[in-house]
Amino acid sequence: MKETATFNDLTNKLLLKVSWRLIPLLFCSYICAYLDRINIGFASKNLKEELHFSDSVYGLGAGIFFLGYALFEIPSNVIMEKVGARRWIARIMISWGIISGAMAFVNSPTTFYILRFLLGIAEAGFFPGIILYLTYWFPPSQRGKSISRFMTAIPLSGLIGAPLSGMLLNMDGIATLHGWQWLFLLEALPSLLMGVYIFCYLPDKPADAKWLNVEEKAVISLNSTPLQSSPIHT
Numbered sequence: 179m180k181e182t183a184t185f186n187d188l189t190n191k192l193l194l195k196v197s198w199r200l201i202p203l204l205f206c207s208y209i210c211a212y213l214d215r216i217n218i219g220f221a222s223k224n225l226k227e228e229l230h231f232s233d234s235v236y237g238l239g240a241g242i243f244f245l246g247y248a249l250f251e252i253p254s255n256v257i258m259e260k261v262g263a264r265r266w267i268a269r270i271m272i273s274w275g276i277i278s279g280a281m282a283f284v285n286s287p288t289t290f291y292i293l294r295f296l297l298g299i300a301e302a303g304f305f306p307g308i309i310l311y312l313t314y315w316f317p318p319s320q321r322g323k324s325i326s327r328f329m330t331a332i333p334l335s336g337l338i339g340a341p342l343s344g345m346l347l348n349m350d351g352i353a354t355l356h357g358w359q360w361l362f363l364l365e366a367l368p369s370l371l372m373g374v375y376i377f378c379y380l381p382d383k384p385a386d387a388k389w390l391n392v393e394e395k396a397v398i399s400l401n402s403t404p405l406q407s408s409p410i411h412t
Contacts, residue, residue, distance in 0.1 A: 189397060189401060192394055192397055192398065193316065193317075193320055195394075196315050196316070196398070197324060197327070199387075199389060200312075200315065201324060201327050201328055203375075203376070203379075203380065204308055204311075204312075204328050205327070205328055205330070205331045206331075206368075206372060207267070207271060207304075207308075207372050207376065208305075208308070208328060208329070208331035208332070208335075209331045209334060209335045209338065209368075210271065210275075210368045210369040210372050211271075211274070211301060211304055211305075211369070212331065212332060212335035212339070213335055213338070213339050213342075213365050213368070213369075214274060214275070214278040214297070214301075214365060214366065214369055215243075215301070216335070216336075216339055217278070217339070217343055217361055217362060217365050218239075218240055218243075218281075218294075219240075220339070220340075220343035220344070220347065220361065221343075221347070221358040221361050221362070222236060222240075224347065224356065224357060224358040225284070225290075225358060228356055228358070229284065229285065229286075229290075231287065231290070235287045235290070238291065239287070239290040239291050239294045240294065242291055242294050242295045242298070243294045243295070243297055243298040244298060245295065245298060246294075246295040246296065246297070246298025246299040246302065247298035247299070247301060247302045248298075248302075249298075249299070249302070250298070250299045250302035250303065251302045251303050251306065252303075253302075253303075254266075254270070254302045254303025254304075254307065255303045255306055255307050255310060257303075258303060258307050258310070259310075262382040263307070263311045263314075263380065263382050263383075264376065264377060264380045264381065264382050264386075265377065266303075266307065267304070267307060267308070267311070267373075267376055267380065268373045268374070268376045268377035268380070269373075270300060270301060270302075270303065270304050270307070270373075271304075271369050271370070271372055271373030271376060272369070272370055272373035272374070272377075273300040274297055274300035274301045274304075274369060275366045275367070275368075275369030275370035275373060276366070276370070277293055277296050277297045277300050278297060278362060278365065278366040278369065279362055279363050279366030279367075279370075280293055280362075281293050281294075281297075281362040282355070282358075282359035282360075282361075282362040282363045283359075308328065309325060312324050312325060312328070313402065314383050314384065314402060315384060315398060315402055316402060317401040317402055342365070343361055343365070346360045346361040346364055346365070347360075347361055384398040384399060384402070385399070
């Protein structure tokens with residue numbers, strides 16, 4: 179009994195170490211994703227006025243994002259398991275950062291629709307991919323806690339996004355750019371930088387983590403049960 183308690187204590191300390199290594203990074207990544215997803219709402223008034231978009235044009239462009247997202251969500255996660263989380267999550271963040279930044283150069287309903295659809299494709303698979311990734315590290319009994327910590331990025335994104343977007347919209351006229359253009363350009367930068375950082379430092383699986391020793395990797399592998407047949411693969 180004493181040996182079991184000691185083993186559990188060591189496992190809990192190890193999982194806490196893993197949490198401090200991974201959750202803040204994934205947390206910040208989700209904030210970037212959410213900012214790039216909701217900035218279209220903050221820019222709506224300016225887009226309608228300056229590009230003469232009707233409500234129907236704006237509504238279709240805003241909604242077509244979810245079409246691309248839904249169509250490519252499952253393929254995206256299948257690819258992630260094949261190429262590894264580090265490469266694929268980095269690819270997702272860098273590509274959506276580029277496309278989100280390109281929204282600053284929208285000049286017609288057609289380019290608006292195309293970029294919004296491409297943004298949905300680029301971001302597809304990010305959230306379920308992160309959930310799948312966490313199963314590589316945490317046992318079933320700890321996954322709820324790890325996922326809840328990761329998802330607290332949603333309310334924080336609102337707290338950050340609203341004042342930040344308002345400030346960027348007030349940059350209207352600087353360097354001949356409209357405020358909404360600055361909004362898309364500058365809010366895309368964190369995603370690009372985070373994507374590069376993830377590519378350099380995020381381990382695909384516990385076996386690849388340089389900050390774990392051999393024994394720690396073995397304990398994580400023993401306790402975690404990755405979702406090999408989750409709904410995202412059906």
